[in-house]
Amino acid sequence: MILDNEFALDQVTSDLELLDILTGPSPPVLQKRLPRRDADLDPLLLAAAASSGPHVTRNHYAHDFFPGVVDPREESSYDWTRWQAEDPKARQERRPRLKYVSRQAPRSQRLKKEQDENKENQGAAVRESTGETGAATTDVVGSPSQGVVISTTVEDARPALPALEVKCMARTRVPTPHGPVFLHLYHNNHDKKEHLAIVVDPAQLEESAHSIAPPIRSRSLDSVWSEDETEMDRITRGAYVGRLSATSRTPSTPLDGTHTSPANDDSIPSPLIRIHSECFTGETIGSMRCDCGEQLDEAIRQICEPISIPSPPSTPSPSANTPMTIPGRGAVIYLRQEGRGIGLLSKIRAYNLQDLGHDTVTANLMLGHKADERGYEIAGAIMKDLGLGEGVRLLTNNPDKMAALEREGIKVVERVPMVPRSWKCRQHDQVSVHYQTNMEEVVQVTKKGATMIGGGAVYGEDLDKYLRTKVLRMGHMLPLIGGDEYADL
Numbered sequence: 001m002i003l004d005n006e007f008a009l010d011q012v013t014s015d016l017e018l019l020d021i022l023t024g025p026s027p028p029v030l031q032k033r034l035p036r037r038d039a040d041l042d043p044l045l046l047a048a049a050a051s052s053g054p055h056v057t058r059n060h061y062a063h064d065f066f067p068g069v070v071d072p073r074e075e076s077s078y079d080w081t082r083w084q085a086e087d088p089k090a091r092q093e094r095r096p097r098l099k100y101v102s103r104q105a106p107r108s109q110r111l112k113k114e115q116d117e118n119k120e121n122q123g124a125a126v127r128e129s130t131g132e133t134g135a136a137t138t139d140v141v142g143s144p145s146q147g148v149v150i151s152t153t154v155e156d157a158r159p160a161l162p163a164l165e166v167k168c169m170a171r172t173r174v175p176t177p178h179g180p181v182f183l184h185l186y187h188n189n190h191d192k193k194e195h196l197a198i199v200v201d202p203a204q205l206e207e208s209a210h211s212i213a214p215p216i217r218s219r220s221l222d223s224v225w226s227e228d229e230t231e232m233d234r235i236t237r238g239a240y241v242g243r244l245s246a247t248s249r250t251p252s253t254p255l256d257g258t259h260t261s262p263a264n265d266d267s268i269p270s271p272l273i274r275i276h277s278e279c280f281t282g283e284t285i286g287s288m289r290c291d292c293g294e295q296l297d298e299a300i301r302q303i304c305e306p307i308s309i310p311s312p313p314s315t316p317s318p319s320a321n322t323p324m325t326i327p328g329r330g331a332v333i334y335l336r337q338e339g340r341g342i343g344l345l346s347k348i349r350a351y352n353l354q355d356l357g358h359d360t361v362t363a364n365l366m367l368g369h370k371a372d373e374r375g376y377e378i379a380g381a382i383m384k385d386l387g388l389g390e391g392v393r394l395l396t397n398n399p400d401k402m403a404a405l406e407r408e409g410i411k412v413v414e415r416v417p418m419v420p421r422s423w424k425c426r427q428h429d430q431v432s433v434h435y436q437t438n439m440e441e442v443v444q445v446t447k448k449g450a451t452m453i454g455g456g457a458v459y460g461e462d463l464d465k466y467l468r469t470k471v472l473r474m475g476h477m478l479p480l481i482g483g484d485e486y487a488d489l
């Protein structure tokens with residue numbers, strides 16, 4: 001502030017002095033420049049100075065707006081003699097100032113770090129192939145132009161992971177509304193999670209029947225685990241054939257890999273497979289933010305559907321050319337990769353960011369995660385253990401899953417789209433029940449397979465946003481709803 005007249009003032013330090021100068025009855029006469037003042041100006045002082053008249057502004061500043069008077073209506077709040085200045089520290093404690101603190105480094109630094117990591121990963125791959133372990137990373141903090149290296153660490157000298165191995169620890173029959181399945185629980189040597197395989201192959205329950213298609217069985221479960229394992233050990237872990245009952249218990253023998261089917265293999269469609277990632281919210285509490293629960297249900301339903309095949313020559317049938325029906329076969333590989341690999345805690349936080357208007361991809365990025373942090377190596381290994389590496393039909397819209405499985409050496413012979421039930425229903429006659437609840441229309445699908453809590457199809461604004469983001473930002477292979485493209489599915 002510069003007032004260039006004759007009024008002499010060496011130091012103007014307090015807000016009240018300034019107020020006097022600015023709002024006094026006659027304009028101030030300054031003889032020299034006011035010294036530079038770095039202290040914060042009270043904005044109320046400026047407001048008072050800028051308002052209509054000194055008689056009003058002085059009064060307001062000193063009384064109504066005085067910082068010590070919390071509530072002007074308080075008894076004696078206008079009584080100067082009783083006012084005591086408040087400890088500014090106490091005031092700060094009472095009203096902590098919310099500060100935005102970015103948890104991310106500037107973008108340039110993050111990009112550089114990413115580049116360094118990529119280089120390092122390439123180096124690690126080379127080292128791994130040459131048998132070296134451990135990876136050095138460099139944390140660059142500060143401007144990249146300065147290249148200030150704060151710390152160089154040898155990344156936790158973690159030994160390279162051993163070659164992936166999976167082992168089916170137990171298997172059991174579970175009846176579901178769609179038909180019986182065999183639940184397989186897997187351990188592996190890369191993470192401590194219990195991944196699962198839900199195998200649909202009811203032909204295995206018919207102990208005596210001649211199975212047309214090769215059985216879907218776990219090699220690791222059926223192998224011999226120790227010299228002294230008993231029949232009961234094998235049966236208890238699920239290494240049996242046929243159906244267990246009080247009168248029937250036949251332990252399995254290790255598969256020799258020479259199983260041949262009497263039918264021409266080409267005539268039997270490849271098993272239908274779904275790689276599904278855990279979703280507590282969608283599968284357990286029926287969340288309608290996503291369609292995960294519905295997808296799990298729909299996948300099991302579709303895999304359980306009987307398959308029509310041409311009669312094999314060796315099978316007696318009324319007419320040689322009459323197609324025959326065999327039970328549906330396939331599996332859901334259920335991976336414990338909650339929230340696309342970011343975990344339930346982060347997914348819950350991401351939901352709050354989504355409520356603020358961000359989509360599911362951006363919310364992940366804002367939390368410092370990738371849009372998708374899943375891996376499919378374990379899924380590939382489980383599929384091979386189940387003898388499913390040679391050709392599967394994959395239920396998915398996700399191009400990453402297809403590519404990842406191919407990388408794991410799984411032959412995907414066909415992609416079967418996963419169409420959200422609500423997208424099918426909008427044009428479909430199957431929507432036979434409409435009812436009102438809480439002023440919203442609820443669509444109840446009467447089609448077989450509706451097992452989720454609260455109804456057959458998830459629906460709503462949140463779900464539409466989620467599904468559209470998957471199509472528009474994650475490249476999912478699903479035409480957006482608009483016309484009658486799903487009417488026949």
Ligand SMILES: Nc1nc2c(ncn2[C@@H]2O[C@H](COP(=O)(O)OP(=O)(O)OP(=O)(O)O)[C@@H](O)[C@H]2O)c(=O)[nH]1
Nearest residue numbers: 276277278279290337338339340347360396397398
């Ligand atoms: N981070 C995040 N994860 C979510 C959200 N909604 C659902 N998920 C997770 O997404 C995963 C479900 O994905 P999947 O259905 O296996 O597969 P997909 O990538 O959608 O591909 P499809 O095979 O076409 O269904 C589960 O792990 C869910 O927990 C979300 O809003 N944010």
